[in-house]
Amino acid sequence: MGEFNLSQALKANRSFVDKVIEESGQDIRQCYQCAKCSGGCPGAYAMDYPPSQIMRMLALGMKDKVLKSRTIWVCMGCNTCTTRCIRNIDIARVMDTLRQEAVKAGYTEKGRTVIAFNDAFLGTVKSYGRLFEAGLLIKFNLSTGNLMKDAQFGLPMLLKGKAKPFPHKIKGRSEVKKIFEKTKQMEGN
Ligand code: SF4
Ligand code: SF4
Numbered sequence: 522m523g524e525f526n527l528s529q530a531l532k533a534n535r536s537f538v539d540k541v542i543e544e545s546g547q548d549i550r551q552c553y554q555c556a557k558c559s560g561g562c563p564g565a566y567a568m569d570y571p572p573s574q575i576m577r578m579l580a581l582g583m584k585d586k587v588l589k590s591r592t593i594w595v596c597m598g599c600n601t602c603t604t605r606c607i608r609n610i611d612i613a614r615v616m617d618t619l620r621q622e623a624v625k626a627g628y629t630e631k632g633r634t635v636i637a638f639n640d641a642f643l644g645t646v647k648s649y650g651r652l653f654e655a656g657l658l659i660k661f662n663l664s665t666g667n668l669m670k671d672a673q674f675g676l677p678m679l680l681k682g683k684a685k686p687f688p689h690k691i692k693g694r695s696e697v698k699k700i701f702e703k704t705k706q707m708e709g710n
Contacts, residue, residue: 534582537622541579545618551608552576558602558612568592572602572612579615588623592616594632637664647701650691654684 559571569591578587593616602612641660645653662670678684
């Protein structure tokens with residue numbers, strides 16, 4: 522990890538640590554470093570730091586390293602860590618907060634495909650009131666520049682009725698749009 526001045530980082534980033542605690546509702550300073558979360562994490566093999574290490578780095582104020590880590594984007598929110606934590610810390614929720622903070626700070630490079638998928642998914646829900654799988658796939662492939670990704674599954678899925686060629690629009694689309702607008706307003710506060 523290289524040389525790192527802990528007391529300086531703590532001093533400089535105390536407000537960030539407090540913010541993560543407030544936004545996630547989880548007191549990460551209660552972590553015992555037992556590593557049970559890391560031991561059960563199905564994504565740990567692909568992470569640069571296991572979840573217990575992220576918790577420690579966070580408590581020590583290592584803001585940039587945490588927000589620039591691959592870990593927060595590899596985390597799939599499965600909650601295994603949360604159910605295993607002996608200190609009842611909702612680690613999955615902390616990961617969620619860290620992803621939001623990484624986007625705000627502009628540290629999105631390692632989360633590019635996750636963000637593209639998220640935008641494509643929510644885009645179809647916003648437009649039609651529910652998920653439109655074919656639209657999601659096309660939008661995701663276009664935004665990641667991987668036009669033919671999974672294209673071989675499209676026709677068999679259509680023929681077997683597992684995917685529809687056109688979106689099904691629900692009746693309450695205006696209500697769904699209001700939820701999106703309200704969420705946007707809350708983000709601005
Ligand atoms: S929620 Fe994320 S960090 Fe926790 S066990 Fe699942 S993948 Fe790992
Ligand atoms: S399981 Fe909980 S207490 Fe143990 S290292 Fe992970 S976050 Fe810390």
